Amino acid sequence: MPENRLIPRSAPDVPPNYTQTAPFRVLVTSTFFEPGFRGGGPVRSVAHILDAASPDVAPVLITRDRDLGATEAYPGMSGRWVGRGRARVFYLSRRQPRQWYRLWRELRTMRFHLLYVNSLWASMSLVPIIAVRLGLLGAERVMVAPRGECSPGALSLKSGRKRLFVRVWRRVLHSLRVEFHASTEREAADVHRMFPWATVHINANQTALPPEPAPVPDLPVAPGPLRLVFVGRIAPMKNLALALEAVALVRRPVVLNVYGPMEDTAYWRRCESLLAALPSNVRAEYHGSVAPSSVVDVLADHDALVTPTLGENFGHVIAESLAGSCPVLCSDRTPWNSVLRDGGGAVVPELTAGAWAAEIERWAGRTPEQRRVARLAAADAYRRWRAGLAGVNILDLMSGTVGKR
Missing domain, CATH: 3.40.50.2000 (Glycogen Phosphorylase B;)
Structure with a gap:
């Protein structure tokens, strides 16, 4: 990750109401985010979504304060707002109730045009969606990016538990008229199998990749493994x-x-x-x-x-x-x-x-x-x-x- 993406840790906290005058205010949640990378492709997808959005979009991201599998938080970031271009990122410790309460008090003063969550099942998705359903968080629309979680392969893992969960969760999502972000026609079909009523927006993943492939070197004459x-x-x-x-x-x-x-x-x-x-x-x-x-x-x-x-x-x-x-x-x-x-x-x-x-x-x-x-x-x-x-x-x-x- 380029060094200039994050405000130095000594910078003051970002005012929670900075988005109030922005044309399109978005609350994004993702379980893992930079500077971590072990969460795989979704980390890069979310990073690009934030970085490539137009000036008319003001995103706020809520994410965990540590990488996948890490026992320690990112130094100096836990419980802090951190700047990233036009976006603001809050690094949340899930085991610190004070951080949850403080964050909720700040977010409840905002009114978002869109809540965009990255996962169908993760707690970082469930909590804000339920908060919107109960009127504890203001968002006009809700969008879920399942990141492949609706595919037959994903559903085959712990399938019994997922089927039971979907029976209940489907009603919540339907009541909010939740929309979905699919990366391909294939993923859209997977979503519709689970949620036949859903509005699905198909938009290919954008990610930072080289404009040209790596040069192919000459290979030795003698065959190797x-x-x-x-x-x-x-x-x-x-x-x-x-x-x-x-x-x-x-x-x-x-x-x-x-x-x-x-x-x-x-x-x-x-x-x-x-x-x-x-x-x-x-x-x-x-x-x-x-x-x-x-x-x-x-x-x-x-x-x-x-x-x-x-x-x-x-x-x-x-x-x-x-x-x-x-x-x-x-x-x-x-x-x-x-x-x-x-x-x-x-x-x-x-x-x-x-x-x-x-x-x-x-x-x-x-x-x-x-x-x-x-x-x-x-x-x-x-x-x-x-x-x-x-x-x-x-x-x-x-x-x-x-x-x-």
Whole structure:
């Protein structure tokens, strides 16, 4: 994150009523935000939404005072308002009732045109929506960005609990005439399956990505092992275990480097046991989290990204991989199928170890020149995708009530 985005910690608190004269006032909530990065793609999506909004939009963001999995708060930020361009960010400790009360007293003096929450289930979404329903928080409209939580893959995890919750929560959302932000037609269809009455605004994720892909280096004449990389949260949704089960079945030499924050410790224990049982022709290593500024460089150092995800509403790491001229081996549960089939890599429709092992075996059998050709094709796929990006911000769309479905 650029250093000039946040006001220095010694700066005075931002007046809570600074938005009162702004044309379009928005309260945004997100469980995780910068300077943290372990929350993955949604952190970058929210950052870009704030930074790219027009001067007519005055956003206030409420977020946690620490990163995913962190036990300590960001130094000097807990319970503070921090400036970020035209936006103001409050870093909240969920275990400090005084901070909740102080924040509510400040927010209740404001009147927002829009409450925009990033998650269907997170407490950082539930609390403000309920507050609006009870009249404790003023917002004319409410929008939910589910960030892939309505996909079949996401709903398959803890499905019983989610079905029970949705039965109750659906009534609350319906009573407020809540609108939804979907990144793709596919995600909009997922939302409509859960909430048939919903108004869904389709607006592609905007994120800061290089204008050009990384240059493809010359490769050695002698073939070496296929260099695969996995970048993502260590959680069932990202499906690292399937990647490990697949490489265990591959007969050719393979290197698999794993990067990402550890979100689910029980799931990580399963992955550890799979790592320990890998055959001698497979070298795999977990490297921990990687800073967002280094992700493209890490990906550019590999022959392919492997991501058997259960579902993505966008898939930032896929865009970053293509930006690194690194082909992507991906499940068919993302909006990237046509881009990958058009040269960006390969789509594996079956989520089985056998299907993924067969695809990895095929890539491992390629010559250095064939791997280089695949990387050049990934770079071209990125250029085509990048050229087609729209530049409209979701908050700008909402301020003009444009793009309704």
